[in-house]
Amino acid sequence: MASPNQINVNTLFQQTESAASSGKIDPLENLQNDRVYLFSGKSDTTVKPGVMTAAEDYYRKYVNANNIKTEFSTNAEHGFPTVYYGGTCSRQNPQQHYINKCDFDGAYEALNHIHGNLQKPSYPANMEGTLMKFDQKEFFDSSGGFLSSYSGLEDVGYLYVPKSCKDGNKVCKLHLSLHGCKQSAEVANEDYVTQTGYIEVADLNDIIILSPQAKSDMVSNPNGCFDW
Numbered sequence: 001m002a003s004p005n006q007i008n009v010n011t012l013f014q015q016t017e018s019a020a021s022s023g024k025i026d027p028l029e030n031l032q033n034d035r036v037y038l039f040s041g042k043s044d045t046t047v048k049p050g051v052m053t054a055a056e057d058y059y060r061k062y063v064n065a066n067n068i069k070t071e072f073s074t075n076a077e078h079g080f081p082t083v084y085y086g087g088t089c090s091r092q093n094p095q096q097h098y099i100n101k102c103d104f105d106g107a108y109e110a111l112n113h114i115h116g117n118l119q120k121p122s123y124p125a126n127m128e129g130t131l132m133k134f135d136q137k138e139f140f141d142s143s144g145g146f147l148s149s150y151s152g153l154e155d156v157g158y159l160y161v162p163k164s165c166k167d168g169n170k171v172c173k174l175h176l177s178l179h180g181c182k183q184s185a186e187v188a189n190e191d192y193v194t195q196t197g198y199i200e201v202a203d204l205n206d207i208i209i210l211s212p213q214a215k216s217d218m219v220s221n222p223n224g225c226f227d228w
Helices: 009-021 049-062 106-115 191-195 198-205
Strands: 036-039 068-071 080-082 099-101 130-135 156-161 173-176 207-211
Touching (some): 036 049, 036 106, 049 068, 099 191, 106 173, 106 198, 156 198, 173 198, 198 207
Parallel strands (some): 036 068, 173 207
Antiparallel strands (some): 130 156, 156 207
8 A cells, every 4th residue: 555666567467367267256358347436645645646556557457448537636635535524635534534525526426437427416415315224243144154253344334225215116226335444333433424425426316325334353453444
């Protein structure tokens, strides 16, 4: 994350293609029509901009170039960029759970690139959908195996359902939103779920937002990150 000059993209190509040829991963042709959105703040000192440039180079090997969109010009520190909520854009904001007020709607830009032709919300928005909690334990490994006692997940996750999607008569999209490190409900309450702009975009565009929650562990995952 901190030493982009040590990333050898050609080595990543070789490892990827070796895994595909041996059947360890699916055929790489499946990536061709994926939609990829990459954001990197110019002031990010945690995941330095060169890391995201390398990620862009990697994706361009396998994904149609017209399907890749980047935003590398915002003067943002490490965090999630929003229009209306968070701390100073160019600083890290642990008190605001690494959400940066950048006058930039990161959630909308990402979802609009993925799905296209979305309505853009105004903030604050009049929300008509329902934010609900669900029991993540239902999805834990209960087979009695080595990992059955520790899933890495909190007991509870979140689901936002727009009003238009409640009765089941409309076909709605589903977006899986994974919070960053130190952004789970364990430390950030519901800020990542409710203050990043995802649910405002979802409410206008018939998108259900699924927000599972990772759990911190003093030894293996002190910052409550997902296993990226």
